[in-house]
Amino acid sequence: MKKKRIKILIAISFFLLCFSLPALAAEDIMPLADVKAGMTGYGKTVFKGTKIEKFPIEVISIMNDRSLDQDLILIKLTGKEVEEYGGIAAGMSGSPIYINDRLIGAIGYGWSNSDHRYGLVTPIERMLKLIDSDRLNSQTNVGQRPAEVNDFAPEENFIKTTTPLMVSGLSGRALKQLKSRLTNYKLDVIPSPGIEESDKSNARPRPGEAIAVQLVRGDISIASIGTLTYIDKDNILAFGHPFTNRGKVSYLLSRAKINAVIPSTEQPFKLGSPYNRLLGSITEDRGAGIAGKIDTYPRITPLYVAVYEDGKLIKEVSLQIINDEHLFDSLANTAALQAVDSALDRIGPGSAHSKLKIMGRGLPELQVESDNMYYSQNDIGSMALTDFSQLLNLILTNPYKEINLIDIRLELDFSKKDSVALVQEAKVLNDQIHPGDELEVEVKLHKYRDGIEKKIVKLKIPEDIEPGMATLFIDGGYTGETNRSQLPEELPENNSNGDGLKEAKIAGHKTFESMLEAYLDSADNNDLILQLYPAYSAPPAYEESSAESPTERFKNQKEDPKSKDEQQAKNELEQETAADNAAEQEIKERFTTDYVLEGNLNLNLEIIQPDADTVNSTATEAETAQSSDNLKQPEDKKETALERDSNQDTEKENNESK
Known part of the structure; x- marks a missing residue:
């Protein structure tokens, strides 16, 4: 028995020696x-x-x-x-x-x-x-x-x-x-x-x-x-x-x-x-x-940078970068800047066009593509990397999901030309503007030291637009869309549960896909943007004929928590639907140009409702035409009608006789 214990102790000691000190x-x-x-x-x-x-x-x-x-x-x-x-x-x-x-x-x-x-x-x-x-x-x-x-x-x-x-x-x-x-x-x-x-x-x-x-x-x-x-x-x-x-x-x-x-x-x-x-x-x-x-x-991520000048390839850089989202942004941006500087061998003015393609697991359809145009009087090299830096940063630092980068390709085409213009003047060519019309606008672009270029663009006006005064904004893509003053919205009443805890929701993006779509859908620097803001109609007034007043309805909801929750969910759904409809009904068009566009203009115009007299006249003409058509019925149809009347009279006399 004693020998058996000794053997067990030796085995345990050997086990501990092997597994607790692997370095030995x-x-x-x-x-x-x-x-x-x-x-x-x-x-x-x-x-x-x-x-x-x-x-x-x-x-x-x-x-x-x-x-x-x-x-x-x-x-x-x-x-x-x-x-x-x-x-x-x-x-x-x-x-x-x-x-x-x-x-x-x-x-x-x-x-x-x-x-x-x-x-x-x-x-x-x-x-x-x-x-x-x-x-x-x-x-x-x-x-x-x-x-x-x-x-x-x-x-x-x-x-x-x-x-x-x-x-x-x-x-x-x-x-x-x-x-x-x-x-x-x-x-x-x-x-x-x-x-x-x-x-x-x-x-x-x-x-x-x-x-x-x-x-x-x-x-x-x-x-x-x-x-x-x-x-x-x-x-x-x-x-x-x-x-x-x-x-x-x-x-x-x-x-x-x-x-x-x-x-x-x-x-x-x-x-x-x-x-x-x-x-x-x-x-x-x-x-x-x-x-x-x-x-x-x-895992590593390949980065390929190609630099052109007036369409001619002058530099290619191929790299492999560690797939670390905290370091990748710094390493990739530094490498891209070096590729541009070594290719151009200068820091100065010019124009550039960038094309970027990023592949990664977690991206929509495994990839995103973006292109843009740039101009700078001082440093076109670093300016041309703006889209590369911003999109890469958005992907790597988004708070919603991890993106595993697979491959990145960046192409930059530089030119010493001053491809930049100012949105200088704009005028509406329509004599009158009605719902459903096509708005025709002449825009004058003042090219840098190269005269004026006229551009005629068109914007479709919806059939159901509210008649009245409207404002047309004309923006250059580089300047960015002008911040519009929004009508103040009523703040929703704070909701609280039985414990008195407040609930709130932050407005903005709720998914990575939403963030990415908003970025990719933003205007390019060489876009000419037209956006029409129609007159706002007043909200409908409360009708006393309503079966239940808002106060009574609120009391009933307060007494019934389930009803209150259902109503709250309904209100939220209606708000989201209204926001989606507003986005879909946005009256806006973008037009690509050959210049980085700066400046913005706005002008007021009137959406005219067709006159009532014109509407009545049109209706009268329609009725007259209909009557004329009735008088022009074929003879056989008239005889059939007379025969029908005669038959009805005969039937009436027979009934009276009886």
Whole structure:
């Protein structure tokens, strides 16, 4: 019996050893409790090319923060390598540190404008939690930070050993825009040589190797360079501090090549380039570092930008961007701006026509298309990206549903011509206007330094329009439709339930499809817009002959909650129906022109009801015509009528005789 108990205890111990410390199977670790000041060891990193080199370290102190389980290890780098390269450099984040060949953690933090030989190590025990499946299942979603990150902010006292964001293919204001958009992530944006194509290594990655977390790849590259800390089968750990700190993420992972370590008084940094061949993906980005999977790849969105000038293709840019709705907008807009600037090689006036096609799961029929025309006297390049930026932002930030982007294609055709005009004059050509007529309007467009162009447009007037004075608005699409003063609507009485809770509804869009339709249906900059606002009729007065007065009806509804709810639902339905009918009855037309149109005009006109005399005269003529037709009946029909009268008289006499 005793031997049986011993066997059971051994089996349990083996089980706990295998499943509670999976790291032991990959690499021997030293618990933080065993790390003491004065111990010496070494670290691994790449200083140039892809060769992993060792550098000596000494443990100075353990910085305890046991209440938050956020202890850090203070170390000092020694040796000729450190003297040569100036100490801890940006890009060394994640460099594994060993004592007695046992892993204690990764370089994660340091100080700027100080002795760069000193740094802080994130214990490996904290980093291993990133690949603990139980912990990952309990973590928050993308964009939400775990409590430990909020509670612990080491950057208040010292800075993380930055992972420089290496950028190639961006320059000028596009590079400046990227830095501005990524300010919240505290990333150092550094121009780099570009993507390395010749990654011929088929070996598994090793701790100490330089790695790249890629956000954009292709003709433009945006990637962060750091160091691999730990690998166990297909799981990897790196950096020793957060990259974007977004929790669950989906970034691209590859090896990197280090070109050189650049000295700096603030902090030296590694200048490197990502390799084109991918290793896998980064799936976790939290306080202790980043974690990922080898041979598992994230979703990406292709972006194609074609730039033309007067119909001739002058630049094509093809990219792959990580499918992260919080970063995609910034990355895509920066890339598009760079494509335009490098193609035009100028910032100045001109006109442009844009065509945009976005494909994605969740979009109507899986895609949307939009085109528009632009003009600017100062910067046509950035102006032409307005539709691209606005529509992309609407899709990514809409509050109703997640859209998984599949593909984006943007075509821009630029011209140095001043394709812009002012809506200068307008006049109605009709002598009189009646319900059902076609309103004919002559509009004069003053083209920029190119004379006047007349345009005659027509607007159909409904048969049931209210006679009287009406206002016609003529707008240029670029100026936008003039804000109309609406008649004030009566505010509905607040409804309350038995608990006294108020109910309210916000006016506006209720679905993503409604938002998208409203945007796509808005006027283009080169549209000429005609909209007629007829006279409003007075609301019908209350009739005393009604079987029930409004006061009595209200009392009855108040006494009967069910009736009140039914009436409320009926009223809401009637209001929605009235709004839909108003939209359908909108008297409006848009006409496409060859110019970006500015300015707006309005003129008053009268819808004339046909005269009563004319109506009576018409009716009299109709009656006379009908009588004439009756007199012109055929002879055989007249004889038949006489015979019928004679027969009736004979029958009457017979009845009297009887």
